[in-house]
Amino acid sequence: MRTSGSGRPRGHDVVVVGSVNADLVVGVERRPGPGETVLGSDLATHPGGKGANQAVAAARLGARAALVGRVGDDGHGGLLRAALAAAGVDLAHLATAPGAPTGVALITVGPDGDNSIIVSPGANARVGPADVAAARAAIAAAAVVSCQLEVPLPAVEAAARACAAAGARFVLNLSPPAPVPAGLLAHCDPLVVNEHEAAFLLGRDGPGDPAGMAEALRRRGPRSVVVTLGADGALVSAGTERVRVPSPEVAAVDTTGAGDAFTAALCLRLARGDDLPDAARYAARAGAAAVRAPGAQGSFPTPDELPGP
Numbered sequence: 322m323r324t325s326g327s328g329r330p331r332g333h334d335v336v337v338v339g340s341v342n343a344d345l346v347v348g349v350e351r352r353p354g355p356g357e358t359v360l361g362s363d364l365a366t367h368p369g370g371k372g373a374n375q376a377v378a379a380a381r382l383g384a385r386a387a388l389v390g391r392v393g394d395d396g397h398g399g400l401l402r403a404a405l406a407a408a409g410v411d412l413a414h415l416a417t418a419p420g421a422p423t424g425v426a427l428i429t430v431g432p433d434g435d436n437s438i439i440v441s442p443g444a445n446a447r448v449g450p451a452d453v454a455a456a457r458a459a460i461a462a463a464a465v466v467s468c469q470l471e472v473p474l475p476a477v478e479a480a481a482r483a484c485a486a487a488g489a490r491f492v493l494n495l496s497p498p499a500p501v502p503a504g505l506l507a508h509c510d511p512l513v514v515n516e517h518e519a520a521f522l523l524g525r526d527g528p529g530d531p532a533g534m535a536e537a538l539r540r541r542g543p544r545s546v547v548v549t550l551g552a553d554g555a556l557v558s559a560g561t562e563r564v565r566v567p568s569p570e571v572a573a574v575d576t577t578g579a580g581d582a583f584t585a586a587l588c589l590r591l592a593r594g595d596d597l598p599d600a601a602r603y604a605a606r607a608g609a610a611a612v613r614a615p616g617a618q619g620s621f622p623t624p625d626e627l628p629g630p
Contacts, residue, residue, distance in 0.1 A: 332462030333411065334384040334592035335585070336489075338453060338480045339372015340445040340471030341390050341405075341415070342424040343397040344617070349429050352437060361429070366397075368404035368618050369426055370445070371469040371496060374578050377408040378585035378621040382607065384592065387411035387463075389456045389480075390472065391444040397423035398444070404618065414456040418444035424471075436577075440471075448472040450479035461487035464592035467584060469494045474501065481508040490591060494584045495522060503542050511545035511559070511597060512538060513584050519548055531556040532563055545597055549583055549608070551576070557601045564598040568605040569628040571613050578617030583608035585621075603627075 348362035368377075376388040388410050392398035394417050401423065405412055424443040430436045453460065453476055460466055460483045468477045468491070477493070484491040485508055494513045495501070498521040506512060516528035523537050535546045535558035545559035554568040586607035590600035606629075610622035 332385070332459060333387045333464070335376070335379045335465050335467060335588045336387045336389065336456070336460055336463040337372050337376040337379070337467045337585075338389040338448075338456075338460075338472065338476060339375065339467070339469050340370035340424055340442070340448075341373040341388070341392050341401050342370035342426045342440065342445070342471075343367075343401060344369035344426045344428055346428045346430060348432075350432060352429060352431065366400070367616050368401050369578075370401075370424060371471045371494070371581055373401065373405060373410075374581035374617050374621075375467055375469070375494075375585040375588070376410045377405065377618045378578075378582045378607065378611075379589050380409040381621045381623050382586055382589050383624060384585075384589045385411070387414060387456075387459055389414040389448075389452055389459075391416045391418045391421070391448050391452065393418055393421045393423035393444045395423055397425065408618070411459075414452070414459060416452060416455075418447040421447055442471070445472050448476045450475050452476060453479040453483055457483055460484065460489060463489050465490045465492055465588040467492045467494065467588045469496050470499050470501075471497065474499070474505075478502075478505055481505055484508065492584065492588055492591070494580070496580065498522065506542040507544075509543040509545075511547045511557075511587075512543040513547045513549065513587065514538070515549045515551070515580060531565075532558075535563070547587065547597070547601055549580060551579075552609075554605050555583075555601050557598050559597045562598065564601070566598065566601045566605050569609045571609045571628055573612040575615040575620065576612050577615070578620055579608045579611045581617065582611035582621050
């Protein structure tokens with residue numbers, strides 16, 4: 322096991338506490354109205370879930386990545402375990418929830434590429450503080466721990482407390498957006514949000530000036546904030562620094578999973594010792610790479626597939 326500069330034992334670069342879903346995707350010419358049936362394309366099943374996405378994206382970029390979460394004892398659970406293992410993610414703390422189905426996202430995609438999604442959390446809803454406690458040694462030895470909000474809040478809070486106790490860096494991607502207590506925000510270094518998630522947390526009707534939103538979020542307690550801006554890159558607020566990070570220009574095919582690729586790359590570079598602006602510059606390249614191909618995990622880049630700065 323490695324040690325950090327402070328002598329603390331160091332294991333994984335990134336430990337993700339989060340969701341694992343099977344994405345069931347059907348293309349439609351138009352969505353049905355109430356009581357109506359329409360024909361769609363063949364059903365496609367893809368590995369997904371924000372937790373699994375971030376673990377896979379980090380592993381593709383060369384991270385020693387582990388995932389803390391739950392799947393069901395069903396066919397989808399087996400498919401997702403296989404996909405994660407193939408990407409090189411450590412699954413020692415991916416548990417099976419007895420009697421619960423694996424989480425599923427039901428996705429319809431229209432001809433213009435827009436989608437509608439219904440998520441059935443399944444086993445993800447059973448992730449709790451006990452799962453975090455079982456992974457305490459891995460979390461304590463991690464450089465960075467990443468969470469999102471597709472698993473219950475008590476699990477996320479337990480992960481934040483475990484990081485604080487061990488001196489690991491805690492990153493929260495506030496997606497999907499939901500109210501979170503100030504005590505949780507105080508652990509975030511950084512809090513990662515897109516413009517809409519930032520507006521939600523601030524109680525605003527819509528996005529505003531990114532720098533202003535980042536400063537308003539900092540006043541809520543996070544140690545640092547990253548506001549992602551899609552094709553316009555990101556805004557980083559850390560200490561006295563306010564840094565606008567550009568995104569490489571690419572031909573976008575599908576934005577699914579781009580935010581997960583960004584957050585995973587950010588965590589990896591923080592684990593490797595980058596400061597937050599430099600980590601965000603690398604993350605913007607990973608996010609841009611992920612929009613060049615359809616789907617989530619299948620679009621995540623390796624280091625040699627990253628577009629230039």
